[in-house]
Amino acid sequence: MEKLSLLTTEGSNPKTSRLDEMSIKDILKTMNDEDQTVALAVRKVIPQIEKTVEKVVEAFNSGGRLLYVGAGTSGRVGVMDAVECPPTFGTSPDLVKAVLAGGKGAMYEAIEGAEDDETLGAKDLENLQINGRDVIIGIAASGRTPYVKGALVYAKSRGATTVSISNNENSLISNCADIPIEVITGPEILTGSTRLRAATSHKMVLNMISTTAMVKTGKVYQNLMVDLNASNFKLRERAKKMVCTITEMDEDKAESVLKQTGYNVKLAIVMILAEVDKEKAQTLIESADGFVGKAVTLASIK
Known part of the structure; x- marks a missing residue:
């Protein structure tokens, strides 16, 4: 297993080496400056995102599903994107689903150790009866989370299309995916806190994937969400x-x-x-x- 300390996402950002001594305004300006680099990092992987969208459109047109798999912040970002699809696009809750290490309770409270269980990732997907029509997207900022790796390996064994989203080059989960997406966001302003720029990149990429796939399957007319569920x-x-x-x-x-x-x-x-x-x-x-x-x-x- 790759040492965590060697990962780019675990590195120290020289711009914030004295973060604790900075004024509130300077901290906020620095965070904003650093956040602006995320969109540029995402732009570099648009070719891989495009391939992913093509596979998701194929899945939707053939009765398949889109499943996000992750742990901690990465998994919660997947939940956020998945739960918004039914009200926005009028889809079934089963079309886009999120699988979170530790189950639904992990959305609100950290469940320690769940992300370190590779077999649990496989088991959670087995329970969902993954098949060759599905697209499975594993999300892990470090690119090494055992839960996500186990899920991707299992999904591939079932013939599903596998995609990985990570924030380190040559990550472990990239080797388990048909389409690896590596968004290199660099060291965080708060060392190792990937709920910051890395997680922002995850939200951006998932927004792009789900929204574009919905556009290309008739859920949008012009730029309007004509399949929304008008429930309130x-x-x-x-x-x-x-x-x-x-x-x-x-x-x-x-x-x-x-x-x-x-x-x-x-x-x-x-x-x-x-x-x-x-x-x-x-x-x-x-x-x-x-x-x-x-x-x-x-x-x-x-």
């Missing part, structure tokens, strides 16, 4: 605004159509733009594989 007042108002923006219909009429659809934004838009009833709009959307623009085009052809 704020989201119903957002749904109404989307329909008004796209169809140029006034709010009262837009709300009337939305009520007919149970606040299904896609249905409402296609009903209005294609001038069809709810049943016909649903048929058009299904024929268009969920893409609103394609559904409206099909209506004009027929």
